Amino acid sequence: MRYSVFAAAMVAVFLMLAAPTRSLAEEPGPDATGEAVMTGFQQGSKDGRFEAVLTFKGHPRSRILLLRNPDRVALDLFDTVSAAPVPAPADPKAVVDMRQGLVSADRFRIVWTLKATALPVAETRDEDGRTILTLRFERTDGIGFANAAAVQGVPITSEAAPKTTAPAAPGVFTIVVDPGHGGVDNGARGPAGTLEKEVNLAFALALRDALAKDPKVRVLLTREDDRFIPLTERSEIARRAKADLFISMHADSIRYRDIRGATVYTLSEKASDTLSLEIADSENSADRFAGPEWRQGKPEVFDILVDLTRRETDSFSEHFAAELVDAFGDHQIRLIKNPKRSAGFRVLMAPDVPSVLVEIGYLSNDEDEKLLLKKDWREDTTSAISRAVLDFLKNRTPVASGR
Ligand SMILES: [Zn+2]
Numbered sequence: 001m002r003y004s005v006f007a008a009a010m011v012a013v014f015l016m017l018a019a020p021t022r023s024l025a026e027e028p029g030p031d032a033t034g035e036a037v038m039t040g041f042q043q044g045s046k047d048g049r050f051e052a053v054l055t056f057k058g059h060p061r062s063r064i065l066l067l068r069n070p071d072r073v074a075l076d077l078f079d080t081v082s083a084a085p086v087p088a089p090a091d092p093k094a095v096v097d098m099r100q101g102l103v104s105a106d107r108f109r110i111v112w113t114l115k116a117t118a119l120p121v122a123e124t125r126d127e128d129g130r131t132i133l134t135l136r137f138e139r140t141d142g143i144g145f146a147n148a149a150a151v152q153g154v155p156i157t158s159e160a161a162p163k164t165t166a167p168a169a170p171g172v173f174t175i176v177v178d179p180g181h182g183g184v185d186n187g188a189r190g191p192a193g194t195l196e197k198e199v200n201l202a203f204a205l206a207l208r209d210a211l212a213k214d215p216k217v218r219v220l221l222t223r224e225d226d227r228f229i230p231l232t233e234r235s236e237i238a239r240r241a242k243a244d245l246f247i248s249m250h251a252d253s254i255r256y257r258d259i260r261g262a263t264v265y266t267l268s269e270k271a272s273d274t275l276s277l278e279i280a281d282s283e284n285s286a287d288r289f290a291g292p293e294w295r296q297g298k299p300e301v302f303d304i305l306v307d308l309t310r311r312e313t314d315s316f317s318e319h320f321a322a323e324l325v326d327a328f329g330d331h332q333i334r335l336i337k338n339p340k341r342s343a344g345f346r347v348l349m350a351p352d353v354p355s356v357l358v359e360i361g362y363l364s365n366d367e368d369e370k371l372l373l374k375k376d377w378r379e380d381t382t383s384a385i386s387r388a389v390l391d392f393l394k395n396r397t398p399v400a401s402g403r
Helices: 005-011 142-151 196-211 231-240 274-289 304-330 366-372 375-393
Strands: 036-046 049-057 061-067 072-078 080-082 095-104 107-114 118-127 130-139 173-179 217-221 245-250 262-267 335-343 355-359
Touching: 061 118, 072 118, 072 130, 080 107, 118 142, 173 196, 173 231, 196 217, 196 245, 196 375, 217 375, 231 245, 231 274, 245 375, 262 274, 262 304, 274 335, 304 335, 304 355, 304 375, 366 375
Parallel strands: 036 080, 173 217, 173 245, 245 355, 262 335
Antiparallel strands: 036 049, 049 130, 061 072, 072 107, 095 107, 118 130, 262 355
16 A cells, blocks of 8 residues: 555654653653753764754653654654754765654654664753753664564554543543644635634534533544644544544535535545545645645555554444444435545544544535534534444444453
């Protein structure tokens, strides 16, 4: 299978710092917010080994990710502000390129593209109230890197998870609802001026209310207000929360103005039809608002271990999509022709969380636009989705309790 680099970030490899001393992520912050400032950054080769030395005021939460094709090492720093000039990596034999930038509101990322395959070994120490993080790149072969990436691609470290994704109580299912678009990304705009990002949020909140009636379900939203979140971060929120299901809510515009009704999309490498391909392309372009690391589009080959997980996840996603189409039918919610479709939606690429994208209706259609603004219809639709979710969860064990 070939996917883009965005998939790599997910497959990803939440390798915690292999610190001989201790993990940065376990350290308490200097205050309640745990904010840190990067005050120094040096890098270069020493005795033929590349290393980067970062100095912080405070104790940043952090994690390392290994990304493949090309082989890269990414360092994520949470709640960290960069106040240091960053020199270019001086050794082209070890590192060909380095990028840095904010990948979400609370996360600063540094990515090294490797020339010589290497695994990072991290060490931290305290010095006069400062934290010094040293990353040493230990040479390995391609197989060593691939194994490290694959083995660590599936489990997720809870230490690196934001405070908002505490584990669910035993026996409780976690559903992540994702209101599409937000912030600078308005999504579609209806003929009467309705903004898709607002419709999506209203539906997500209504779905949360509907699902919250069941004590066996907890619902997390990727956003609860009008903010921009990169696509991969949305699915990462679901992965970190060990979600049992991820539902992305949309109401896009399409060029066929007479088409109206709900559609349920799952992930597929090849789009089921032209309309799905166009919608996925339009959805995936939301990341034009994101930082440069999210926008590169290089091919990515999935690892075999991830492939196996992927197959199981895909079958659960298909199963839920079918339940959802049935539930919409039972509630007499209008569906488009062939309402279950698929395409390469980036937001659905979590390899281990069953994921669907629901177009509740299309803002390009006048009638749908009116309907999307009606509270009664919204409640009916979200109760249909909620019904389908509960049916899907029957006979399942929450992921957080182990499948
Ligand atoms: Zn959308």
